[in-house]
Amino acid sequence: MPAGLFAATLASEVAAVALTWGLKPSYDTAVYAVYALTSAGAGALIASRHPANPIGWLFCVAALWNALAADVAQGWGLRAAESGWSGGTVGEVIALTSWMPSGLAIVLTFLLFPDGRLLRPAWRILVWVQVLGILLATPGWAVSADLGPDFVANTNPYAVDNPVTAALRVIGTTLFLGSFAASVVPLTQRLRRSTGLERQQLKLFAFAAVWTVIILAPSPILWNVTPVVRPLVAVAATAVPIATCIAILRYRLYDIDVVISRTLAYGVLTVFLAATYAASVVVIGAAAGRDSAWATAGATLAVAAAFGPLRRRVQDVVDRRFNRARFAALQQMTVFLDDLRAGRAAPEEVERALRAALAVDDLEVRLFLPDSGLAVDLSGTPVADDPGDGRRRWPIRHAGTTLGTLLIPAEHSQNGALVAKVLDAGALAIEIARLRVGLRHQLEAVEASRARIVVAADEERRRLERDLHDGAQQRLVSIGLALRHAQHALGSAVETEVNRTLDDAVAEITVAIDELRGLAGGLRPAQLEGGVGPALRDLARRAPLPVEVDVNSDRFPADVETAAYFTACEGLTNAIKHARATKVVLRAFHEDGRLVVSVVDDGVGGALPTNRSGLTGLSDRVAARGGTLRIDSAAGHGTTLLAVFPCAS
Numbered sequence: 106m107p108a109g110l111f112a113a114t115l116a117s118e119v120a121a122v123a124l125t126w127g128l129k130p131s132y133d134t135a136v137y138a139v140y141a142l143t144s145a146g147a148g149a150l151i152a153s154r155h156p157a158n159p160i161g162w163l164f165c166v167a168a169l170w171n172a173l174a175a176d177v178a179q180g181w182g183l184r185a186a187e188s189g190w191s192g193g194t195v196g197e198v199i200a201l202t203s204w205m206p207s208g209l210a211i212v213l214t215f216l217l218f219p220d221g222r223l224l225r226p227a228w229r230i231l232v233w234v235q236v237l238g239i240l241l242a243t244p245g246w247a248v249s250a251d252l253g254p255d256f257v258a259n260t261n262p263y264a265v266d267n268p269v270t271a272a273l274r275v276i277g278t279t280l281f282l283g284s285f286a287a288s289v290v291p292l293t294q295r296l297r298r299s300t301g302l303e304r305q306q307l308k309l310f311a312f313a314a315v316w317t318v319i320i321l322a323p324s325p326i327l328w329n330v331t332p333v334v335r336p337l338v339a340v341a342a343t344a345v346p347i348a349t350c351i352a353i354l355r356y357r358l359y360d361i362d363v364v365i366s367r368t369l370a371y372g373v374l375t376v377f378l379a380a381t382y383a384a385s386v387v388v389i390g391a392a393a394g395r396d397s398a399w400a401t402a403g404a405t406l407a408v409a410a411a412f413g414p415l416r417r418r419v420q421d422v423v424d425r426r427f428n429r430a431r432f433a434a435l436q437q438m439t440v441f442l443d444d445l446r447a448g449r450a451a452p453e454e455v456e457r458a459l460r461a462a463l464a465v466d467d468l469e470v471r472l473f474l475p476d477s478g479l480a481v482d483l484s485g486t487p488v489a490d491d492p493g494d495g496r497r498r499w500p501i502r503h504a505g506t507t508l509g510t511l512l513i514p515a516e517h518s519q520n521g522a523l524v525a526k527v528l529d530a531g532a533l534a535i536e537i538a539r540l541r542v543g544l545r546h547q548l549e550a551v552e553a554s555r556a557r558i559v560v561a562a563d564e565e566r567r568r569l570e571r572d573l574h575d576g577a578q579q580r581l582v583s584i585g586l587a588l589r590h591a592q593h594a595l596g597s598a599v600e601t602e603v604n605r606t607l608d609d610a611v612a613e614i615t616v617a618i619d620e621l622r623g624l625a626g627g628l629r630p631a632q633l634e635g636g637v638g639p640a641l642r643d644l645a646r647r648a649p650l651p652v653e654v655d656v657n658s659d660r661f662p663a664d665v666e667t668a669a670y671f672t673a674c675e676g677l678t679n680a681i682k683h684a685r686a687t688k689v690v691l692r693a694f695h696e697d698g699r700l701v702v703s704v705v706d707d708g709v710g711g712a713l714p715t716n717r718s719g720l721t722g723l724s725d726r727v728a729a730r731g732g733t734l735r736i737d738s739a740a741g742h743g744t745t746l747l748a749v750f751p752c753a754s
Contacts, residue, residue: 106152107148107149107150107152107153107161107165108149108153110145110148110149110165110166110168110169111145111146111148111149111165111168113169113172114141114142114144114145114165114168114169114172115142115145117141117169117172117173117176117177118138118141118142118172118176120177120180121134121138121172121176121177121179121180122134122135122138122180123180124177124180124181124183124184125176125179125180125183125184128180128183128184128187129183132336133335133336136336136339136340137171137175137176137336137339138176139339139343140171140339140340140342140343141168141171141172141176142168143343143346143347144164144165144167144168144171144343144346145164145165145168145169145172146346146350147161147164147346147347147349147350148160148161148162148163148164148165148166148167148168148346149161149165150350150354151164151349151350151353151354152164152165154354155353157221158220158221158353159213159217159221160214160217160218160219160221160349160353163210163213163214163217164210164214164346164349166210167206167207167210170203170206170207170210171203171207174199174200174203174206175200175203175204175207176200178196178197178199178200178203179196179197179200179201180196181193181196182194182195182196182197182200182256182257183197183257186257186258193257194256194258194262194263197255197256197257198247198261198263201246201247201252201255202243202246202247205238205239205242205243205246205281206239207342208235208239208281208285209232209235209236209239211285211288211317211342211345212231212232212235212284212285212288213232214345214349215288215289215291215292215314216228216231216232216288216291216292218292218295218306218307218310218349218352219303219306219307219310219349219352219353223291224291224294224295225291228291231284231287231288231291232284234280234283234284235280235281235284235285235288237277237280238276238277238278238279238280238281238282238283238284239277239281240277241273241274241276241277241280242273242274242276242277242278242280242281243277244270244273245270245271245272245273245274245275245277245278246274246278247263248261248263248264248265248270249261249264249270249271249274250264250266252264285318286318289314289315289318292307292310292311292314293311295307296308296311305352306352306353307352309348309351309352310345310348310349310352312348313344313345313347313348313349314345314348316341316344317341317342317344317345320337320338320341324337324338374412374415374416374419377411377415377419378408378411378412378415381404381407381408381411382404382405382407382408383404385403385404385407385408389403389404433462434462434463434523434526434527435462435526435527435530437458437461437462438458438459438462438527438530438531439530441454441455441458441462441531441534442530442531442533442534445534445537452534452535452537452538452541453483453484453538453541453542455470455483455531455534455535455538456468456469456470456483458531458534459511459527459528459531462527462531463513463523463524463527465513465514467496467513467514468511468512468513468514469482469496469511469512470482470483470501470509470510470511470512470535470538471488471509471510471511471512472508472509472535472538472539472542473507473508473509473539474539474542474543474546475539475540475543476543479546480509480510481542481546483538483542484542485542485545485546492512495514495515496512496513496514496515497512497513497514497515498510498511498512499511499512499513499524499528501528501532501535502532503532503533503535503536504536506536508532508535508536508539509535509539511524511528552728552729552731555725555728555729558729581614581617581618582614582618584614585611585614585615585618588607588610588611588614589607589611591607633663633666633667633670636658636659636660636666637656637661637666637669637670637693637700638654638656638657638658638693640666640670641654641656641670641673641691641693642654642656644670644673644674644677644691645691648677648681648689649681650680650681650686650687650688650689651687651688651689652677652688652689652690652691653688653689653690653691654691654692655690655691655692655693655694656691656692656693656694657693657694657695659694659695661695661700661750661752662752664730665700665730665750665752666700668726668727668730668732668750669693669700669702669748669750671726672702672704672723672726672727672734672746672748673691673693673702673704675720675723676691676704676706676723676746677689677691677704679712679720679744679746680704680706680708680744683708683712684706684708684709684710684712684743684744685708685709686706686707686708686743687707687708688706688707689704689705689706690703690704690705690706691703691704692705698751698752699749699750699751699752700749700750700752701747701748701749701750702747702748702749702750703745703746703747703748704744704745704746705743705744705745705746706743706744707743708743708744709740709741709743710738710739710740710741710742710743710744711738711739711740711741712736712738712744713736713738720736723748727748727750730750730751731750731751732748732749732750732751733748733749734746734747734748734749735747735748
């Protein structure tokens, strides 16, 4: 049936065009034909997909009514007058009074949109008022002498000039127009109460409806005064079926706020610029005399200068009222960027700002590191660029560079204009966050490299220690013992000079063994095999001043124990050589997953790390383990060296 109604409307319009072609302006014929076919097409689409919704059927019937009662009847009247056919004046009267039932279709659409049900049963009163207005006004208009200019004969052959018909026309038209304007009220109420998808539908429809009412309401008064009103009515009325069809069938209208705000903004902007241009022409023309070129040039410059700032100002004002989502989102990003510049926010908080601006909790930012292209989150943790959870990947670009991707649920990514605008506003913060994350990754790589170098050096020292102890030292001891054995084997028969030579050789070997032991002592001591405690106690026993050791029996990773031991060695050496200390306290303890080593002396203080001091090298060694070193050394109050190493146990 929807297809049949559309076909009937199409056939009627073909007949109407054939009848009227050449007898009235072609643009007028075309505009009303397009209006009828648009209404019929929209109604057929809605009725075929949602047959229970009366709006589709309403459009189909109204379109067929307009095609027959308005366009065909008018064409018959014009052609009858031209060719001498009968019934021409009847056709003209039908055509001139058919617009009121069409108005009823629009009022019903306003009341029933979008689901085909009234907002409240009380609004039925508008329908009855509209019907009453049509019943009163139609005969009043049919016999009105005011319609005379619209007849081919320039007079209404059915005109009746008496107060009753005039009263019918005035009262009926007032009821008709009043109910027509009042039908916007329930539509506005429905819009204010709506949420979600229904709100998106109503925004588009209300936008078209308001413009239609603004144009149609004064049309009966201006119909015979301003000829341009006639095609304008058809153009305005066409917006309603188009908006209705889109809103019902394409209901995910997330960008309708942008359409509304842009239309209003550029409409207001056009009015302002036209007024500016006209005022500038008048003022400059008055100042420059009759030279119109100066007036035109000056007005053009004034409009060009005002366009940019005025557009931004008007757009902000319109967005504040009609595109609240865009305005609020950009305001959120502006506040965040201001906080970022003032140091009140960190670039890594841009994800939180984007979630607030777009009102989307399940939103994540993925960054591509500058050198490797590795995908990481804002904390620097490597992640999958596409987690495969159905969220859309939205590219983040700035200055021609792809910084990363935004993961956003598919239903929110439909509002592409808003997402793109918000990302554009926050792109600089995202780039700063990306550079900071990249820098942290590079520093972590450097620290890991330094740690690997230290571990390799420790391993090499342990190898040298084993080689010295098990190799060179043992061989020297064996040589010394062999020389003594030879000396004893020779007995008293050996000459004194030979004995002296053997004694000197054994003495040199003893010195070499002591030196090798000293070298081995500078490497990782064997006592560390038992932990930090035994190694520090052995270190304290060999010190030339009293050393108190406070260490528990906890064990730590071998590389951490080695670093802690040599830190204590360096601190103790400095206390002995430079601090003129009389007592040193060594402590090592486990605290919150860290090994803490402290060396406290009662010396002269004033120790400061310099570029070539041992303290600087010690600081680098601690940092290579991911630790921190702090030195408190006020002059005259001794020195406290505190090293903290992260460890797994």
